[in-house]
Amino acid sequence: MKKIILSYFPFLYKVRVQQLIWKRRLLNLNPKVRYAYRKEAAAFPFVCKKHKSILRRVLANSDPILQENKIQNLKIALAHVDGIVIHPGETFSFWQLIGKPTKAKGYIEGLMLSHGEVRTGTGGGLCQLANMLFWLSLHSPLEIKERHHHSFDIFPDDRRVIPFGTGTSVFYNYVDLQFYNGTNDSFQFHIRVTEEFLEGAIRSSRELDVQYNIEERHHQFYEKANTWYRKNEIWRIATAKQDPASVKEELMIRNNSEVKYMKSQGGPSRHEENISC
Structure with a gap:
């Protein structure tokens, strides 16, 4: 519905963007x-x-x-x-x-x-x-x-x-x-x-006393309502340099994105990964 309204009244999008810009400018003035x-x-x-x-x-x-x-x-x-x-x-x-x-x-x-x-x-x-x-x-x-x-x-x-x-x-x-x-x-x-x-x-x-490594977990392509999606988790692993047995794991990101590209058959493959602009 939101996209339909904006397609008929594109100036509303520009107005909203300017509102968000000024709101952020005010937030940036926080002296703390x-x-x-x-x-x-x-x-x-x-x-x-x-x-x-x-x-x-x-x-x-x-x-x-x-x-x-x-x-x-x-x-x-x-x-x-x-x-x-x-x-x-x-x-x-x-x-x-x-x-x-x-x-x-x-x-x-x-x-x-x-x-x-x-x-x-x-x-x-x-x-x-x-x-x-x-x-x-x-x-x-x-x-x-x-x-x-x-x-x-x-x-x-x-x-x-x-x-x-x-x-x-x-x-x-x-x-x-x-x-x-x-x-x-x-x-x-x-x-x-x-x-x-x-x-x-x-x-x-x-x-630093620790070494940081990034690990992807639970990667999956899945189909829902004839649309392909892709999800995974990104974990940060902190290992103490003086004690390799001391490890702290932290979940940083949960991703779930609609896939815009498709193979000719069977949906996307594991090697078809996205590129940010």
Whole structure:
């Protein structure tokens, strides 16, 4: 019903978006929340996790130029994130750092996911940066304060190396990605774009006492009312470095998404995993 109403009155969607933007701006004024803004050029000495993701993927029926546009958008955005330090008691906010992606800032048209469809929009492709930051944070003691998942599994996998459902959705400014540092240590993100990859690392001011690993459990494709869905669980496993028998398991995410791609027969296979934009 909601979609039908918006199709007849599209201006209502824009009005609602502006309401949500201003509501978030008011929430961001909360003096009790200290946001991370300070950057340091020198890298912290201890690496918690490194990762890289492919910049150019094979996406059916999409204009390859949009992938090049995405890379330009990423370069603009990561300049606000590279070197950022999250001190004890601070909150990292994706949109507080990057701000609104506008043409005046150099952002151009890129791919975006919206309501289960692939669309284009100014600043499209920034969710690849958000995905990177989220994956890195999972390998640290940072608390996930806000994260939104894609409710649709849009694309079959293209050289995917991390579990399904570990991406995140971002939309200025009310669909945010936030981490809270409740520890006594400081953490730092380093992100860069190379010819082929988006590369990132999360570093700490002190060598951590535990090693973090991410594990996928209970992965399943299932059909309901002639529609395919995919679900799994993402667990964070913390193992004490001095005592490998000391293990803490934490359920981080429960995913359940509608699958938008299908095999010609029999539904999706285990290897057909999604790609966030």
